[in-house]
Each structure stands twice: as structure tokens, then as C-alpha cells.
Amino acid sequence: MPIFDRRSFLRLGTAGLGAALLTNGAAARAPFLGTQVPAFHRFMIGSTEATVVSDGPLPLGKPAASFNGFAAGEITQLLQGNFLPTDDIVLEQNILVLNTGDKLIVFDTGVGTSTMFGPSPGKLPTTLVKAGIQPRDVDAIVLSHAHPDHCGGLVDADGRAVFPNAQVYISSADFNFWTDEAKLGSQLKPFIQIARRNLLHLRDRVVFYADGQEFLPGVQALAAPGHTVGHTMFMITSGSETFCYAADLAHHYVLLLENPRGEFVYDTDAKQAASTRARLLDMLAYDRIRLMGYHFPWPGVGHVVRHGEGFHYIAQPVKTVL
Incomplete structure (x- = not known):
């Protein structure tokens, strides 16, 4: 050599x-193989086993079509500075599964059978099984909110429950807003249709949680409104550790952390969402709480720290052995 x-x-x-x-x-x-490894990742939260499974990526297209409230050229500068494409935003869908030993809990369910976001997402049932998790064994589905990419995987193409033995937990504010038949005549119609199809089919299984309530063992709701009226994060406690499932507090780990006052086009109240984001990111940074972002780069687990006027996301190193 x-x-x-x-x-x-x-x-x-x-x-x-x-x-x-x-x-x-x-x-x-x-020959080139053209495939990835099965999209699941395990780690521990105290004595609780956590698994992240992927529902597949969400391609959003041009950044300016999805993000507002940035100075001219700021989006391009932030993306280039972090070695990211400047012409296409792609979000991940990281779904958290907790095994407490007594309960199996899934947080959010992906897009299901909807083709709204193209062919890439909708992989949750497949990745769950590859991770060794059977949908029939799930005890609880916890929804952070009722957008299509979070509640769309509750029922299959025939309207049957994907998780046949699970109760469904959601805020009453989001349930009422997104299943409101009167909104079918508005621009929200596609979102309303998906929420109604998934949530109303399972109405007898729906349980409402309240802000601050520990509604499942070790799982406490923390209201984070703005993205939707009832958008909620969850503080998960096991042993001496507290972990935050931050859901859609920030859709992009660079744009909306470096500039937490930026806005996302699908926010119900963008100003409220920005205020909520800045406040709760500050709490997570100050308390050094490990978190998971639903749309962060796979598998979405890490920490946030203060960085100038905003924040910086530091991904947790992936362990290949538990």
C-alpha cells in the first residue's frame, strides 16, 4: 500500500x-443497495425504555413557503451556515414509544394513509414492528395535537383502529377545534377531514388531559399553545430523570431555534407560538432537560443551550449498545 x-x-x-x-x-x-437500516432507535429515560420509530420524512419544499418572520437573507444564511440545502426543507417524524414496564405508550402517530405529504411518510406501522413493537400491545396513544402528521395514523384505510387496545389522550381544546364540522367550509378543510376521520372513529376511547396533569404514570401534560390551540408538550419522569417530549415546539432545529421568534406557516397563532417557544426553550436550556423534537433530525434527541438571542440544538450521541 x-x-x-x-x-x-x-x-x-x-x-x-x-x-x-x-x-x-x-x-x-x-451493486448499490439503496436501502437504510430499520428506522428505530432505543435509549433509556431513568428505568423506562424509550424507542424512537420513524414515520418517514416530510418534504416541505422552498423554505420561504413554510417559514415567516425572518429578515431578508436570514433563512439562506442560517441554512448555509449549518450545511443544509437552501432550496428544500425536509422534516423528520420521530415517534416516541415508552415502555414503563407496566404500560406501552406511543406519542403521536404520523400521517397514516394520507397522501397529503407525498409517498415518503406513513411508515409507522412498519417501523413499529421492525422495532419489535406490536400495535395490539400498545396501551395508550398520546397526541400532542390534532394535525394530520400527528393524529393521521390512528385508523387504517378501512377506518379500523391501528392500535386496537389503546386509549387515546388529547387536549379537549384541540379535539374540539379540529373536529368542528363548521370548519369544513374553511381553508382548514383537509386538516379537519383527517382529524374527524381519525378521532371521531375512536371517540369512545378518547380521554382528555389537562395542563399540569399527570394523566399516565410519569407523564405530565405541559400546555404549549400557538402551533394549535391545545398543542401540548409532555414531561416524562422516571427515577431521577426528567425528559421532555417537545412535539412541535419548534419545527426546525436551526431556523426556529436560532431565531425562536420566527414563524411557521401552519401555526394557528404564530405570535403565540413564537412566545411559547421562546419561553419553554429557555426553561429547557436553563434546567438542562434532555428533549426530543418530533421534526428534528433523526432520532431527534438532545439538548438546547442559549446561543446569542436564540438557542442551539446539540444532538445526543447515538449509542449502538444500550
Whole structure:
């Protein structure tokens, strides 16, 4: 094997280096595989086993179509500065599953059978099984809010419950807002239709939680309104650790953290959402609470710290062995 110093590397260039290396071994003939590993990730919260499963990515297209309230050129500058594409925003859908030993709890359910966001999402039933979790074993579904990418996976194409033995927990404010038949005549119609189809089919299983309530063992609701009227985060306590499922507090880990006063086009009340985001991110940073963002880069687990006038997200290193 030849030894190269920096000067010889620069003289050869990448093409010359590649040719030199290939002369010392067989050329690769294996086909490209074009697949990823199963999209699940496990970690511990105290004595509780947590699993993140993916419902697949959500492509949103041009950043300016989804994010408002930024100075001219600020979005491009932030994206470029973080080595991200400037012409297409893609959000992940990270779904949290808790196994407390007594209960199996799923937080949010992805888009289900809806084609609103194209063919990429809708993978939750598949990734759950790959993670060793059977939908029939789930005891509780906790919805942070009733947008299509959070409640859309409750029922299948035939209207049957995907999680046949689970109760469904949601805020009464969001349930009432997104199942309101009167809104079918508004621009919210597609969202209302999906919420009604998923939530009304399971109305007899719906349980309302209240702000501050510990409605499941170790799971406390924390109101985070603005994105929707009843959008809620959840503080999860196990042993000596508190963990935050932040849901849609911030849709983008750069744009809406570096500039928490920025706005997302799908917010019901964008000004309230920005105020809520700044307040709760400050709490999470001050208390050094580990969190998970539903739309953050896979698997969405890490911390936030103060950074200038905003915040910075630090992803938790992924452990390959629990």
C-alpha cells in the first residue's frame, strides 16, 4: 500500500489517488443497495425504555413557503451556515414509544394513509414492528395535537383502529377545534377531514388531559399553545430523570431555534407560538432537560443551550449498545 503525504495527495488529486489505490486491489463490483437500516432507535429515560420509530420524512419544499418572520437573507444564511440545502426543507417524524414496564405508550402517530405529504411518510406501522413493537400491545396513544402528521395514523384505510387496545389522550381544546364540522367550509378543510376521520372513529376511547396533569404514570401534560390551540408538550419522569417530549415546539432545529421568534406557516397563532417557544426553550436550556423534537433530525434527541438571542440544538450521541 503506498504512503501519501499531503503534498503528494494534492499533486495526484482525487482522481489520481483513486487510480493509485485501485491498482493495489480488486475493483468493487457489488451493486448499490439503496436501502437504510430499520428506522428505530432505543435509549433509556431513568428505568423506562424509550424507542424512537420513524414515520418517514416530510418534504416541505422552498423554505420561504413554510417559514415567516425572518429578515431578508436570514433563512439562506442560517441554512448555509449549518450545511443544509437552501432550496428544500425536509422534516423528520420521530415517534416516541415508552415502555414503563407496566404500560406501552406511543406519542403521536404520523400521517397514516394520507397522501397529503407525498409517498415518503406513513411508515409507522412498519417501523413499529421492525422495532419489535406490536400495535395490539400498545396501551395508550398520546397526541400532542390534532394535525394530520400527528393524529393521521390512528385508523387504517378501512377506518379500523391501528392500535386496537389503546386509549387515546388529547387536549379537549384541540379535539374540539379540529373536529368542528363548521370548519369544513374553511381553508382548514383537509386538516379537519383527517382529524374527524381519525378521532371521531375512536371517540369512545378518547380521554382528555389537562395542563399540569399527570394523566399516565410519569407523564405530565405541559400546555404549549400557538402551533394549535391545545398543542401540548409532555414531561416524562422516571427515577431521577426528567425528559421532555417537545412535539412541535419548534419545527426546525436551526431556523426556529436560532431565531425562536420566527414563524411557521401552519401555526394557528404564530405570535403565540413564537412566545411559547421562546419561553419553554429557555426553561429547557436553563434546567438542562434532555428533549426530543418530533421534526428534528433523526432520532431527534438532545439538548438546547442559549446561543446569542436564540438557542442551539446539540444532538445526543447515538449509542449502538444500550
